[in-house]
Amino acid sequence: MKEVVILSGKGGTGKTSITGAFAVLAGQQAIIADCDVDAANMHLLLAPDFAEKSDFYSGELAVIDSNKCTQCGICAYKCRFGAFSLSNGTYVLDPLSCEGCGYCQITCPEGAISLVPRKAGQVFVSTTKVGSTMVHAKLDIGAENSGKLVAKVKNSAQELAKLKHKELVVVDGSPGIGCPVVSSLAGASYVVLVTEPTVSGLHDLERIAGVIQKFRIPMGCIINKFDINPEMSNQISHFISSNGIDYLASIPFDPSFTKAMAEAKTIVETQSPAKLIIEEVWATLTKKLIN
Amino acid sequence: MKIAFTAVGTTWDSQIDSRFGRTEFIVILNEETQQLEVIDNSAVKNEAHGAGTATAQKMYELKPDVLITGNGPGDTAATALKNLNMKIFVDAHNLTLEQAYNSYKNGSLKQL
Numbered sequence: 001m002k003e004v005v006i007l008s009g010k011g012g013t014g015k016t017s018i019t020g021a022f023a024v025l026a027g028q029q030a031i032i033a034d035c036d037v038d039a040a041n042m043h044l045l046l047a048p049d050f051a052e053k054s055d056f057y058s059g060e061l062a063v064i065d066s067n068k069c070t071q072c073g074i075c076a077y078k079c080r081f082g083a084f085s086l087s088n089g090t091y092v093l094d095p096l097s098c099e100g101c102g103y104c105q106i107t108c109p110e111g112a113i114s115l116v117p118r119k120a121g122q123v124f125v126s127t128t129k130v131g132s133t134m135v136h137a138k139l140d141i142g143a144e145n146s147g148k149l150v151a152k153v154k155n156s157a158q159e160l161a162k163l164k165h166k167e168l169v170v171v172d173g174s175p176g177i178g179c180p181v182v183s184s185l186a187g188a189s190y191v192v193l194v195t196e197p198t199v200s201g202l203h204d205l206e207r208i209a210g211v212i213q214k215f216r217i218p219m220g221c222i223i224n225k226f227d228i229n230p231e232m233s234n235q236i237s238h239f240i241s242s243n244g245i246d247y248l249a250s251i252p253f254d255p256s257f258t259k260a261m262a263e264a265k266t267i268v269e270t271q272s273p274a275k276l277i278i279e280e281v282w283a284t285l286t287k288k289l290i291n
Numbered sequence: 292m293k294i295a296f297t298a299v300g301t302t303w304d305s306q307i308d309s310r311f312g313r314t315e316f317i318v319i320l321n322e323e324t325q326q327l328e329v330i331d332n333s334a335v336k337n338e339a340h341g342a343g344t345a346t347a348q349k350m351y352e353l354k355p356d357v358l359i360t361g362n363g364p365g366d367t368a369a370t371a372l373k374n375l376n377m378k379i380f381v382d383a384h385n386l387t388l389e390q391a392y393n394s395y396k397n398g399s400l401k402q403l
């Protein structure tokens with residue numbers, strides 16, 4: 001089983017549009033994992049059915065035992081995040097303000113406060129519109145993506161790939177180079193980087209390529225919207241060729257991407273010239289990954 | 292010599308875990324006694340953040356001479372491990388512990 005992870009460093013380069021297109025081209029050959037959980041949006045393109053749901057817990061949350069609480073107010077005084085407030089003569093906790101640090105638990109003289117695992121969202125296993133299996137997640141308000149959640153989504157996708165005898169796992173990663181990105185790289189066979197010809201596009205490409213090199217994972221790069229700044233595209237091409245990164249394609253700026261998105265379609269379901277380019281990249285990738 | 296493996300299971304034929312920070316288990320082979328010691332890493336695995344440095348800290352407690360793992364520690368964990376006198380061998384994540392140990396013995400594993 002091979003795993004291809006799509007990353008960008010910078011956000012907004014077209015990573016998910018391209019991952020969605022790959023997912024449609026892969027059809028039932030691949031398991032899809034959306035690890036960009038902070039801004040999970042691949043479900044808009046792939047119309048998954050949200051068939052299986054499970055709750056996801058991350059971090060902790062304070063709870064007050066009203067039987068033990070004497071309304072002394074020490075928790076409200078001690079909490080650095082202002083999570084406790086007096087409401088109709090009773091101290092209550094605002095879960096959005098609570099950081100789960102546990103200071104209130106230590107300082108409560110009545111032992112009325114305990115920490116419980118905090119529900120952070122839900123993980124789904126779905127069937128997409130092309131019949132493939134997709135693992136994805138949705139965060140609750142105020143919750144953040146984490147290496148832990150990415151590991152859970154990825155491990156579940158890998159297990160399903162083994163179970164269903166699929167040769168490929170396609171992973172949509174997070175922007176940036178932080179914990180969720182590092183977590184999405186574990187065990188990856190190949191990384192596709194999607195960048196754009198802007199100063200921050202190149203800067204963030206350099207940073208993400210540095211992280212991937214540390215893990216010795218082969219990678220290739222797509223320059224999206226290359227014609228909006230040909231000079232910067234040249235600089236990116238130079239960076240790619242001098243750092244052992246495969247050059248995969250240059251895609252011209254094309255409003256069809258946005259139009260397709262508004263129709264809940266991927267670019268390969270339209271007649272855009274970009275369709276052919278992405279099909280070619282996908283053919284190259286599958287050849288590279290599956291002999 | 293004490294050899295540590297990041298592992299998805301607890302036995303000699305378990306796969307190497309590609310993850311360092313969030314590895315399921317740390318399995319330690321004592322070459323003198325040929326005994327396997329298993330350390331459950333699930334508490335670290337379930338931390339939202341900081342898994343790499345937490346597992347690095349465990350390495351300081353266990354003090355193995357050699358670590359055999361998959362993708363290898365990330366930047367922060369690698370920095371934390373610098374002062375530990377431990378050789379790190381990587382890219383063993385498609386192997387079982389036994390296969391990885393044999394590859395290490397015949398010198399075919401990549402050292403960081």
